[in-house]
Amino acid sequence: MKYFGLYNYWVFTLLLMIGLYAVIAKANLVKKLLGLSIFQSAVFLLYISMAKVDGGTAPIIQHADEPQVFSNPLPHVLILTAIVVGISTIALGLAIVVRIREEYGTIEENEIQARDRDR
């Protein structure tokens, strides 16, 4: 039973590796960005999993006089902001890919490199 408690971290590892595979092995730039999103989500899952406390609840204090167990609010704060920063950077990446498509006529990495060599 001990290893059930590590399942979240194994899923984190698998997601991280799937994202990394898309970034390094796929030639399509949009696929690379999707892989980066998966990679990023995996890190979010790691942080939020660490914040969980047994029998805890969301860190919103309703009745201050009753003793309650709360999950750790600090990773929540870090990831909450990271998600919004993540979409902004992905938007920036997509904008660059759109410009690359306009200049090169393709978003496949190998074709872009071939065109660069021809110049």
Place this chain on the structure above:
Amino acid sequence: MITAFGFVLLTLLVVTAVAIVVTPNLFVAVMLMSIFSLLMAATFFLLDAADVALTEAAIGAGMSTILFLGALALMGEREAKQAGRQRWLPLAVIALTAFTVIYATFDKPRLGDPAAPVHQHVAPWYLEQTPVLMEVSNVVTAVLAGFRAYDTLGEVLVILTAGIGVMLILANGRPDLSRQGRASASVGLRHHLIPRVVGQLLIPFIVLFGLYLQFHGEFGPGGGFQAGAIIAVGIVLHALLEGEAAGRAILPTPVLVGLMTGGALLFCAVGFAGMLLGGNFLDYAVLAANPVAGQQLGIHLVEAGVGITVTGTLVAAFHAFADREPAA
């Protein structure tokens, strides 16, 4: 029961992620990414992170999908066949790294262990002092906009910078031509009655919910980041239904730039107001006669700044893609 549900969600996450990487159709991949985010949001909710789940659902499943689709509309959705590209080297790297990381997880405390090191440092202090120093129920909001407001200011500036970057990268070239070409070509879903009517009915409720999250963020799940994302989704939905020109008409570019910078400036102004009144940068206690009231005022203003900047940036990023003429 809930634990079993969590296992199923996590397994589905892995399956969806593999499908995203494997599918050769980018449109399918983006749609699967939306499902992936929704599953991730449900997982976050099960792990007690209500605020994070809200953000992931609004950003990942909503806004990010729209931005990816907007970009795909300019690029085509087929991924080229990768003939002769070697697979074994990346796979070997992945396998080796996966083995190392999984080996390392055996030293991690199990999920939910209250004795884990992460719960021993500053977190108990935040949980204990938030009701005393700030009288705010939502500790996540208190840490975000109060105790660690300096971090949040940095993140808002990153979002602003990324938004400016998107606008600058996509603003060059033929502005007049693209404006006219797209405005006449893009009529949104005006000819589709049912999506249009249902969508228009939804927009006021989406924006109202966003405003509720904005102003109720101290007492329940919510805050500037979630509210900004949800309001932006409402505005973008209007543009999708009525066409790009109508979407631009309600928030022209100068207004959007004003929102993006105005929110960040409001955040900074609150920080400097604290300095002028004799405290430190972003010290809210001096903003009002009563320190607790000052803290609450500071959190309100800072969250408003965050919400305004996030709304402006996301809507501006959407328009930057939607306004552009597809390349030949």
